[in-house]
Amino acid sequence: MSRLVAQFDVRYPTFHLRLDLDIPTSGITVLFGPSGSGKTTLLRCLAGLERAPYGFMQFGDTVWQDETTGRYLPLQTRPIGYVFQEPRLFPHYNVRSNLLYGYNRIRRDTRRIAIDQVVEILGIGPLLERRTHRLSGGEQQRVAIGRALLTSPSLLLLDEPLASLDIQRKQEILPFIHRLHHELAIPVIYVSHAISEILQLADRLVLLKDGSLMGVGTLNEMLTSLQFRGSFGSHRVGAVLDAKIVGHEPQYGLTQLDFSGQRLLVPLQPSAIGQPVRVHILSSDVSLVIGRSTLPTSVLNVLEATVQEIREISQSSVEVLLDIGAPLIAGITRKSLMTLGIKPGDSVFAYIKTVALNEEVTD
Template identity: 40%
Template structure:
């Protein structure tokens, strides 16, 4: 059993009433700012006491209002990675890491210090102090310190929010490694569709203190009727396998038998990956286009069209590679005669898929 949350709490004008199960893997609390993501994670951490409810981690009761149970923070056996790394400035990197070890219970599932150093690529940083580290390096140390504490669960509250795009791209693979190579479940707060697409095993989407959607990243992000962080974040996730690396700087993938060409990936041939394709980067054609510079053409059938209040619409297309979302104008949809059941082709430029949109499956 991973994490079980059932809480009710009033904070200002917002009444939180939510219940969800977070299995092993990485569960993302997703939604725009102010929906209650940090409130929920702080309740799990013990930094906030809900009015009523229960919180269970690994069959261990952390909070039960009816039974009067509310374990203090230091007894919950959780690791917390904040937006800012919160390292001890007077200690070296190695000493910061060992600080986590000092608080690991004897019966904790331990990951060795050498393994953490290798996993996070921080061997050359051990003797340095935090003041001289980049933001990405500091977050890697914070992740390692949390893991070395032997936690039952790792909490990460928008750990990439304070980083620039380059540092975010640096850190994302380490969270993938943490998700895939350790047995410690992770509860991760984010409002970034890119992070959700790359990392999430399970998504719990919040709106106004309530659960709006729950499911896999592909199911939640590919729902054309659900755009909690705005239509510009709408997109779909394809599962694909790398089949070749070409000499012209492109990698070839297969998604449901459909070839996809992306800027060269660092992963080996045969690797399973997730590919996020933003809806705004997809062009639709009623017939298979010819003479285009775009290399990725996916045939399919329109499943649904969701028109917004403005000039735009989100079109959901079922293809052999998986569901694709396209953001078009309502005028274009009308002119093309688009409707449910219409055969169509999705066109995706190779260079529109950024490196951070491709992650391990």
């Protein structure tokens, strides 16, 4: 599998970025960390907006930077699309001219993404002849994303593109980012410090702190890892599962999801059978039972699980890391743990009270 390899060492008066990154070039990778952790600087180094004096970067088979040989591809020659925090639309052009700025500057035979396609995905058809300052913040950012996409990039870099927008506007753009990734198959690196964006978008997390790499892994690995649990805020410890719609029960207002051969019931979804759905299960919503109870229960979602690890959280509570085909965390009391008497390797049933769907997760 194609990989992105980057080593940067760059000093600023108040800040030192030094890291060694190696990630697959597929999917949506989110650079996550508190402000000042170096997310934006790393993204700018990857793009070629900053040149790290000690740096190496390889994208797939191509070396973009190697300071030991002095090789450095300037930004203009890298096959990237870059979306800044602010839209940075050109004020003297209308929306169409903004969209075409990069499109007209790439070779005809390298144009893989069509204007109509981008206009359709981003829903900016009615805006094409408008002046940019007449657009709302969300519309401007969509045009900026479209403008970057029309350079047919091999890698799309987004620097907190939703940071300056309110929640409603964010929810308006997030599905577009998801869609363009799936429909255009462009790997995305996305800078964010908002947990809700991560839960909705990320396939992979790169965790940064004080200019150093804290960890890299799939979203669920990172969310369920004890080591990084503090990085996401304790109240939202949980797991994210990528499931698929397998059926609808409209008479009950429910939709059936399949996840690693297990069934989940969630409120009725508008999407068609076969569509992917991402769900978030908080550790506080997971209870454990040994053996499937023969008594009727009001809990709809019961998953078979294997105990992986038991972690002490406080004097009264523990977290149980479960394997349900992917990691899942149950938050239970120490007293319950004693009663159940479970240990790693045991089979249990996880009763899930609430399955949150992506759109319901907010900061």
